[in-house]
Amino acid sequence: MSPTFRTLRMAQATLRELTRRRGVLGLLLLVPLVFYLGRHDEPGQAIRFASLGLGFAVSAAALFSSVGGREIEPRLALGGFRPRHLHLGRSLALVGAGLAVSALYALLIALDQDVRHLGAVVLELALTTLVAVPLGLLLGLAVPRDMEGTLLLISVIGAQMVMDPAKDSARALPFWSTREIITYAVDGAGAGSLAPGVAHAAVTAALLMAASCAVQAVRLRRRAHMQFG
């Protein structure tokens, strides 16, 4: 049985679990819309807020998925899954679902706003999803319950909203790229630039994925006292 088969089975199970929680899913989908409509009179701000709302929603979904899998993942690891199958499978499902939601918001923005670089908005929404998934997974692995994780996530998104993106310290926040790319997309190359935003998102997503994968591997490690003959 190939590792890919196990990874895809895990992805399939995660996606089914996620899409069947319709109430939670509906509320999470609503967050970016509320953020968007709240600043609808200012196109740039509306897109920024919708993107951060998307980041929050996808991270929260990943957080709940990670915490919800805490009971069953040790059993799956005992039953032949490697930690990387579980982590990659869960990530694939969440990225797939997140990209579908980001496509919906890209469509909404394309129909509703006059944006200079629509392609950059689409790219930014996709990158926000790619950052949000490992961020939520890492929080879910690091905290004891989803309540603590949610509060941490609110703190991160809140800091992202209030901090001046021009400050160097703002680059330490995971969604700095979101604001930077939207500034480029809405206001043009003079105000923001694409490359640093894309690079920031890529590095942040890679670091968060590596960290969450490492925490997962430690949690599901073969204990030192076990010997298999």
Next chain:
Amino acid sequence: MVYPASTRPAQGLGETPGDDGAPVLLHAQGIVKSYRRRRVLNGVDLTVRSGEVAAIVGSNGAGKSTMLKICAGLASPDRGRVSVRGRLGYCPQDVGVLDFLTPGEHFTLFGAGRGLRPAAASRRGRELARTLDWSVGRRTLAKDLSGGTRQKLNVVLAALGDPDVLLLDEPYQGFDRGSYLDFWKNVWDWREEGKAVVVVTHMLSRLDRVDQVLDLSPRTGTEATL
């Protein structure tokens, strides 16, 4: 015969010592575990051979579930070692399933870990379910199953893929009497097949004919062979 936990002689995996003959599939030696300052396991040994059923008994908080988790490799002891020959199947006390998946989807997910194709995993899962007098519905989600049926799902998932060692933590909670008897019939069948089975229980009746009992009650802390 009663062996003080700390003095029972150690044996290696697969050995066929003395008059027992069958190979050792699970061997836990000198297990020590404390929570904060309270020691719950103090040098506990457990040896289960192929074709044997062991019961772990004791009062609430005696460390039965902790001992089983340590044997499964899901918790670390402060001291001691566990050796396993073959594959492990583990059924937790608390229901550890995914609420929004159907039992059939659980079978295919757990079967993938065991190297089973979806159709084979589904078929085997339904066969095992039938032995527990459970006809698996196609659309019912795990969250909508009764407590007893969810526990049957747990037992089936533990046995899926034909593990050599089965560790079952109070697996029949919520079972009706018929299902309870079916469960023990399964245990005897697994014993006949040469598996090593460990059952944590606080209700050991005459029906539960086991080969050995590990009593973790604080006053005894000993292992007895029936």
